[in-house]
Every structure is written in C-alpha cells, then in structure tokens.
Amino acid sequence: MDFEPLPSAAGDATADETPPGRAVCSSGCGRPTTVCLCPYLPATPLPTSTTVVILHHPHALRRNPLSTLPLLARSLSNLRLIPGRRLLPSSAPVISRSPVLLLFPSPDAADLASWCRSTPPPARANPTLLLLDGTWKQAKEMHAASLPFLSSFAVPVSLPVDCGVDGDSMFEGELVVKKEPHKGCVSTMEAVARALRLLEPEGRGEEIEETMVGVLRAMVAFQAEHLQHRPMKPRVKMRKKKDIKREEEMKRNTLDWSD
Numbered sequence: 001m002d003f004e005p006l007p008s009a010a011g012d013a014t015a016d017e018t019p020p021g022r023a024v025c026s027s028g029c030g031r032p033t034t035v036c037l038c039p040y041l042p043a044t045p046l047p048t049s050t051t052v053v054i055l056h057h058p059h060a061l062r063r064n065p066l067s068t069l070p071l072l073a074r075s076l077s078n079l080r081l082i083p084g085r086r087l088l089p090s091s092a093p094v095i096s097r098s099p100v101l102l103l104f105p106s107p108d109a110a111d112l113a114s115w116c117r118s119t120p121p122p123a124r125a126n127p128t129l130l131l132l133d134g135t136w137k138q139a140k141e142m143h144a145a146s147l148p149f150l151s152s153f154a155v156p157v158s159l160p161v162d163c164g165v166d167g168d169s170m171f172e173g174e175l176v177v178k179k180e181p182h183k184g185c186v187s188t189m190e191a192v193a194r195a196l197r198l199l200e201p202e203g204r205g206e207e208i209e210e211t212m213v214g215v216l217r218a219m220v221a222f223q224a225e226h227l228q229h230r231p232m233k234p235r236v237k238m239r240k241k242k243d244i245k246r247e248e249e250m251k252r253n254t255l256d257w258s259d
Helices: 069-075 089-095 112-118 136-150 188-199 204-228 241-258
Strands: 051-056 079-083 100-103 128-133 155-158
Touching (some): 051 069, 051 089, 051 188, 069 079, 069 188, 079 089, 100 188, 112 188, 128 188
Parallel strands (some): 051 079, 051 128
16 A cells, blocks of 8 residues: 655555565556456545545554555545554644544543534634554553643544444444454544544535545455455464463473362
C-alpha cells in the first residue's frame, strides 16, 4: 500500500513491501492490480471543513499491510499525518484550529453525537478532529503519553463502544478490517467517516461518509475473499511462561509421589 506521503508525514516508510514481479497500480491506490481500489476512491480528495489530524505509531504503516491510512490520504484533502508515539507542543501549528476534538474511547470522553447536539453551530464550525492510529495497545500508550499536552485544550469525544461485548471479525462485518476487541471499535478510516458525518455541514457529511465507507467495504471484501481461498495452518497456541512452569512443577510432583 505505497502512497505519496503528505508533507507532515514526509520520510515515513511505506505500508506494504510488494514482492518483486507483482503488478502494482501506480495511478492511484498503490495496491497490487488484482486488488486495485481506484474505482472506489474519489476522483479527487474530498474537501472538508474539518481538519483531520492523525498521530500514527511509527509501526502503523511499516508493519501493518491492512492500514487504512494510505486510503485516507487519497480520500481527504484536509488531512495531516504525524508519525510518532506522542503529541508534543511542537505539533501545535498542525492542530491550532479550535475546537480540537480528541476521538478516543476514554472513560471521560463524551459521545460525539451528543457533543454536536449540545454545542452551537458557530462554536463547532471548522473543528480539528484528532485521532491516534496503531494497535489498541499502542493507541492507549500514545493517548497516555499525549495527555499532558492535550488535556489543557482538547475535548475528549468518542463513538459508541460496548466494552462488555466482543468485537466482530472480518467475516462477521463488511467494514471490519481485523478482529476488534470490543463492539463499536472500528478502523481509523471508519472512525473518521462516522465522525465527519456528524461534524460536516448538514448533507455534506452523509456524502463523505458514504464515499469513504464504500472504499473501506471494497478493501475488506478483497481481503476476505483472499483469506477464504488461502490454506490456513492451525496456529500454535502460545503459552505463558508461568503456565509452563506450573505444568513442569506438577509433573515433578507426580514423579515424586510415584517413587
């Protein structure tokens, strides 16, 4: 998933090293031609009144071939990518437009739809939407590391998440890129699409969401079809060291009793 990085992401590594000899689409999505998403991408990046800023973990593109960031970069014109593990005051020029909404399912985060209903239109015009991209473990670490800088001005918001219910897998939802930990957890691209539906001027948000969801739906369909025809080897169950040690002690005790 090679893509032309935005100025704020210059020098970052590409997402997917394509094997030699595989034909790659060079005109748009940068994916192998057999799974080209160009027909689903907007002809030109979509303009938005919302500035979308994504702090992405340095490994998010290098080690995750299912990253949706390259598709986001080709779908939105008002997008900024910042590689790193935390946001610092040096990032202030990129996120200077107020209000700044930190979209992350933290305990103190307000439901984004409720925040939009309770905030007068002039006070929420031209917002900055800030997201953290990485594994959920990485995102939690990035959130904790960035809070000393963000807590003084960012408004914590979230989309509905049910921590009491397991999330869907790719074969259980048409927009699920990978197995999610909880119901309501979504990919970065879907989170941006759902948020823009609420933040953009009435009517425009629905159009943007529909376009972005269409791209994501096509990507997931390609991936699901590929996995269905791929022979899967059973995964070796990983055991923790303490469990192995406990089993060894039980075996020794059994031998001692038999002597």
